[in-house]
Amino acid sequence: MSQSLVAGANAPLPTQPISVRILSNAPIDCAAYRLASTGKVRGDGDMVFYGQKRSDDGSVSFRGHDSDGYFDIDLAAQPSAIEKIALAFSNDKPLAQIGDVEIQVIAGNQQLLSATLPAVGREEKAIILAECYRRQGAWKFRFIAQGFNGGLKPLSEHFGVEIADDAPSQANQNHTQNTSQNVNQNAGQNSAPTPPPIPSAAPSSINLNKISLTKSQSSINLKKRDNFGKIAVNLNWNQQGDTGNQNSSPAPKKGLLSDLFSQHLSKGQNIDLDVGAMVHLANGEKTLIQALGDRFGQLNAPPYVCLRADDRTGQNKTGEWLDINGAQWANIKEVFIFAFIYQGVPNWAKTDGAVTIHVPEQPPIETRLTEGAGNLPMCAIARLVNQNGSINVERINRYFAGHQEMDQAFGWGFQWKRGRK
Known part of the structure; x- marks a missing residue:
């Protein structure tokens, strides 16, 4: 009681x-x-x-x-x-x-x-x-x-x-799609083994600003710097279900997966969301980063993007993390971030997923994955584009039936085949 x-x-x-x-x-x-x-x-x-x-x-x-x-x-x-x-x-x-x-x-x-x-x-x-x-x-x-x-x-x-006062300047709100030239690559080929987790240094001061990318505010530009530091991209979603304990409080109005999550708990399954990226380097090379196919990438060598680990259990309260080496930003043309529901019924509104981009000495940039309609499991989230040395973060939030359909919509040109984790 x-x-x-x-x-x-x-x-x-x-x-x-x-x-x-x-x-x-x-x-x-x-x-x-x-x-x-x-x-x-x-x-x-x-x-x-x-x-x-x-x-x-x-x-x-x-x-x-x-x-x-x-x-x-x-x-x-x-x-x-x-x-x-x-x-x-x-x-x-x-x-x-x-x-x-x-x-x-x-x-x-x-x-x-x-x-x-x-x-x-x-x-x-x-x-x-x-x-x-x-x-x-x-x-x-x-x-x-x-x-x-x-x-x-x-x-x-x-x-x-200690509070930092500086905030990045706002960019225009226009959203543009990827028009990169097609480069055929085998998306199922294994890359380097999973690297060890990379510790994040505590910031020298806290920035209380937060930027939410929405339909009306769809992009933000971070001014050119010699070194952006380690850019951390976090995918998180609500991972606790209502067990129906009679001594517990009634199910809350939001913040839990409610009936969707409970359905999978009853089957002994959690909903598995995965974050990934398609990376276009300045030299023209294109690379896929995702847990599927063990393509975890590398942080200190091309493609300078690395998936820390794959949370297959859904129990990691911090979700999944994708790191970008901001010291090598001059060698990166674009990082295209996506997420897909690997296991579980696709219902983005009930998973209440969010992607937050953390750039050192900048406010966190957040976009929520709650607009997906129907049963489409793939979400194209955002692009980080190198614009003469600056980082232009553009919200996408479009939903697709799979990797191939998303690729075709944005012209990356990968060759896709089925895979398992």
């Missing part, structure tokens, strides 16, 4: 990992801050939000978006220097205009705690909603509901996070 808390109340937390869910009727920006005894973060790696979805050690991670955000927290794995984990949210409108906000604490399939923040009379644009804190060797949860003047930036700076 879930326990309901009022402001200032606390309750014990279990030793097992927990999930903290924040719900709102309007889009809000959620953030978690791991705090030392000073009440400040030890570094930027202690802040977790849409632009940095994992703490530096991975023991706190963020999933979800807009009005339905989750933080997965392994309390037992927290460093000894961490005394609190503050959970907060912000909006560009005061709370009174966005409505009540609810927070839930979930362990396994059971909702343990809940609390509701009433919106009436609240003019703050940022709220420190709750905290997990240590007390005599154990962890407890406190509902705080403390208002904070300003938005996410001053709130983060209050906790000691």
Whole structure:
């Protein structure tokens, strides 16, 4: 039975990992801050939000978006220097205009705690909603509901996070298709073996801006640089289903795969989404990167694009990652990013997939894969095009019956054959 808390109340937390869910009727920006005894973060790696979805050690991670955000927290794995984990949210409108906000604490399939923040009379644009804190060797949860003047930036700076102010310039919103010359290659040929995971260095400062590519804002241009660093492309989708436990809370309105995912859980199957890329180098060579056919690529040699690993289980909460060597951007003409449903009934709206492109010292660039109609399993997502040294990111979001149909639509000219993982 879930326990309901009022402001200032606390309750014990279990030793097992927990999930903290924040719900709102309007889009809000959620953030978690791991705090030392000073009440400040030890570094930027202690802040977790849409632009940095994992703490530096991975023991706190963020999933979800807009009005339905989750933080997965392994309390037992927290460093000894961490005394609190503050959970907060912000909006560009005061709370009174966005409505009540609810927070839930979930362990396994059971909702343990809940609390509701009433919106009436609240003019703050940022709220420190709750905290997990240590007390005599154990962890407890406190509902705080403390208002904070300003938005996410001053709130983060209050906790000691260094915030970057620069954002990239906006480009025109025109969308263009690939018109590359055809080059025949065997798309089923194996390439280099899977490389080891590549660690991501913590940024020197946090950028709170986020760019969402939509039909009305379909492209963004990142100005020319000598070295763009490691560009990380993340494909993530909702991976937790409703098990039907009678002690758990009712199925949420969004953020889970609901009936689609439950159908595959009942068969012992997860939905397997795969991210891949077609790479056109400046010397004319074209290469395919995807797990199917073990074409994982290379980061420090042509094609300078590498798939980190294939999440065949669907249990990796960070999804799948594709890395691009931004130091070699001058040798890359285009990276064409796509995703396909390898296993499971194609239903993009219910998988609620999202692709986020992380470029060092730039805001994350996100596009959502929720517009696919019918049963088409292949989605052409975006292009990263070299325009005189700059990176022009163009949203595509078109759906196809398979690799060959997508190839023909954009004129890449690969030769395709069936394959298995």
